Amino acid sequence: MFTIQINNRNIQAKAGETILQVLKREGIKVPTLCHLEDLFPTGACRMCVVEVEGMDGLIPSCAFPVSKDMKILTHSPKALQARKTIIELLLANHPDDCLFCVRNGNCDLQSLSEEFGIRQRRYSGVKDNYNIDSSSPSIIRDPAKCILCGKCVRICEEIQGVSAIDFINRGSEATIGPAFNEGLNVSSCIYCGQCINVCPTGALREKSDIKRVLDALNDPDKLVVVQHAPAISVSIGEEFNIKPGKDVMGIMTSALRRIGFDRVFDTSFAADLTIMEEGSELVSRIKNGGKLPMMTSCSPGWIKFVEEFYPEMMDNLSTCKSPQQMMGAVVKSYYAERENLDPKKIFSVSLMPCTAKKFEAERPEMSNNNIPDINAVLTTRELARIIKMRGLDLNDMEPEGPDTPFGERSSAGKLFGVSGGVMEAALRSAHFLITGKEMDDPQITAIRGLDGIKEAHVKIGDLEIGVAAASGLANARNLMEQIKNGRDDIHFIEIMTCPGGCINGGGQPIGKDLDAIKSRMKGLYQIDRDASNRLSHHNEYVNRLYEEFFEAPNSHKAHELLHTHYHKRDVMK
Amino acid sequence: MDTILDTILDKHRNARRDALIPILQEVQEAKGFLSRESVAAIGEILNLPTSKIYGVATFYNQFRFSPLGAQHVQICRGTACHVKGSAAVLDALERELDIEAGQTTRDGQFSLEVVACIGACGLAPVISVNGEFHAGVLPEDVNNIINSYRVDEEVQADAK
Structure with a gap:
């Protein structure tokens, strides 16, 4: 520890810290556009520059280490002027369409230009005339709005290990895009949407399904069914200034009814169903010498990743559809039959913290007799927009309960929203399936938390099962390489595409606020702790679904409706 | 293979x-x-x-991503050529060929490349087609020059 001086105040700092880290700790706000927590700094945007006594020019605080007796001025006239000029230069060729932009009111560039009191155009540049890339089912790229901070490139490369996009060209012609400037649809992009979460402007956004959903709601011939993913109820509140992690399921249900959804179901019900199918599949693979380690298949970005980068390991993937698709399938089969409805007249909407789910819903395998399991997918952000559009506020609504039969869930199903949660839920039920007895303690602490790879060896009866949970596909790649190189003590692997799981999904509120993500995780574990039923196999309606319709897990009918298959994908990777 | x-x-x-x-x-x-x-x-x-x-x-400027055309057109954008108006010549070439610098026409006949200096400053602005130099090129000359290289004989006859 040594002393440095910031704005004429003495402050303790550690060797190896960057100036920005010290500033953050001390609550001194310096704006950044290209900074990403925990990733190596690039110093691209220069917004964080500060004056350091004895040094020429301004110093980028994100990329400069503190040293003993350093004297720093963070808001000197020189630093402020430099920041203001940067904003003015960025605005020089930025499209002036804030009023029409999806990020209106939630844009770093917009709020900085407001903070700096920019009231006139000092520089006027030639507007870039780029094509909007709407080729993918999930993500829209508008390079004209890109300020080249490079955060999308880095999160795609360093966190997801995909590298679908990079900088192209140089200088004033520089842009960001896939190889050969092609559309995302022929790139290796897995549609996770992490790039959207970190984009400071409207250059990246989800492909919106709001209009299609509103049209269906206004169509008297359609029965509009909605399901909400486990991670939504602990994050949607943030869009209404409710604190992160607070479970607003009941209020959200009531909002969904007022918007006009005819049935409100819970994806966590389908997660319980997934556990029955996937747990049985695992037990059968272990007992009958099937392909191991078995890998989970709930996360559609991860599925596309395997199809592109590890096609030789597609047999390791569980054949189970994801909970979203299982719910879609049972709504248009069992439920339609039971309620005497024409499946063609059901419009099935799912609310997901995810952009890749839009891609998953469009996969041709995800349909039955040419009727898609799911008709439209909305992200957490799109749901918030619809709620606001309808003049509703989650802060002043009374909670309501979901509809039967797919509203009931165990808290194990709810854990699907967090990395390690599918594994925990599966182990609880696998224990029962194998031994006929419940686990002494259903809480499996070793696979909880935000670490990239978590492992445990769990004893179930006479069996010792090695399990691993990874999130962030760079971590998944690491694990895959270990398996390819002969590691064989792991039997079951859970992969979630986004770091930390769906609580940090690409469809969640904009930004990467680590505290909010941790709170969402805590929220889900709190729900589990408080729940009366923490076990998927004790979900009464799941059991009834088997009695009345599927007969047993992995039955012929279950395979027809609840399982799928995968295809090798040739893309520019 | x-x-x-x-x-x-x-x-x-x-x-x-x-x-x-x-x-x-x-x-x-x-x-x-x-x-x-x-x-x-x-x-x-x-x-x-x-x-x-x-x-x-x-x-880097040196790499291209489409094959060279049968006729490879290089336009000099060095200092002397710039002063003599090569920017307008480049515009005219891009319009005439309907491609941008660095690209090749769909029929594979022409490709267009911007080069820094061909070392013929006395002839500025200068373009070279498969090594054949054209000196003092004006934007309005571009149509004739390009047509004289077209494989289509009728167009070539027209040019003469």
Whole structure:
């Protein structure tokens, strides 16, 4: 520890810290556009520059280490002027369409230009005339709005290990895009949407399904069914200034009814169903010498990743559809039959913290007799927009309960929203399936938390099962390489595409606020702790679904409706 | 199978990513341009994503991503040619050929490249078509010059 001086105040700092880290700790706000927590700094945007006594020019605080007796001025006239000029230069060729932009009111560039009191155009540049890339089912790229901070490139490369996009060209012609400037649809992009979460402007956004959903709601011939993913109820509140992690399921249900959804179901019900199918599949693979380690298949970005980068390991993937698709399938089969409805007249909407789910819903395998399991997918952000559009506020609504039969869930199903949660839920039920007895303690602490790879060896009866949970596909790649190189003590692997799981999904509120993500995780574990039923196999309606319709897990009918298959994908990777 | 590409890549089986630019140069030298297939194959031996390779290659002016046309048009944008109005000539060429600098026409007849200085400043502004120089080119000359190289004989007759 040594002393440095910031704005004429003495402050303790550690060797190896960057100036920005010290500033953050001390609550001194310096704006950044290209900074990403925990990733190596690039110093691209220069917004964080500060004056350091004895040094020429301004110093980028994100990329400069503190040293003993350093004297720093963070808001000197020189630093402020430099920041203001940067904003003015960025605005020089930025499209002036804030009023029409999806990020209106939630844009770093917009709020900085407001903070700096920019009231006139000092520089006027030639507007870039780029094509909007709407080729993918999930993500829209508008390079004209890109300020080249490079955060999308880095999160795609360093966190997801995909590298679908990079900088192209140089200088004033520089842009960001896939190889050969092609559309995302022929790139290796897995549609996770992490790039959207970190984009400071409207250059990246989800492909919106709001209009299609509103049209269906206004169509008297359609029965509009909605399901909400486990991670939504602990994050949607943030869009209404409710604190992160607070479970607003009941209020959200009531909002969904007022918007006009005819049935409100819970994806966590389908997660319980997934556990029955996937747990049985695992037990059968272990007992009958099937392909191991078995890998989970709930996360559609991860599925596309395997199809592109590890096609030789597609047999390791569980054949189970994801909970979203299982719910879609049972709504248009069992439920339609039971309620005497024409499946063609059901419009099935799912609310997901995810952009890749839009891609998953469009996969041709995800349909039955040419009727898609799911008709439209909305992200957490799109749901918030619809709620606001309808003049509703989650802060002043009374909670309501979901509809039967797919509203009931165990808290194990709810854990699907967090990395390690599918594994925990599966182990609880696998224990029962194998031994006929419940686990002494259903809480499996070793696979909880935000670490990239978590492992445990769990004893179930006479069996010792090695399990691993990874999130962030760079971590998944690491694990895959270990398996390819002969590691064989792991039997079951859970992969979630986004770091930390769906609580940090690409469809969640904009930004990467680590505290909010941790709170969402805590929220889900709190729900589990408080729940009366923490076990998927004790979900009464799941059991009834088997009695009345599927007969047993992995039955012929279950395979027809609840399982799928995968295809090798040739893309520019 | 692409034997030219394979022969080059075979020499670099154990190369690391710092060999990227020399490999790109070698492949372009042999093939005339960097195709998607070439870039993907280079990515495989260097364990580099294609987006990264394309990013590096587009950073430099020397790499092209479409094959050269039967007639390769180079336009000088050096200082002397610039002063004499080569920007307008480039515009005229891009309009005439309906491509941008660095591209090749769909029929493969023409490709267009911007070069820094051909060393013929006395003739500025200068363009070269397959090595044949045209001096003091005005934007309004471009149509005739290009037509004189078109394979279509009728157009050629018109030009004369």
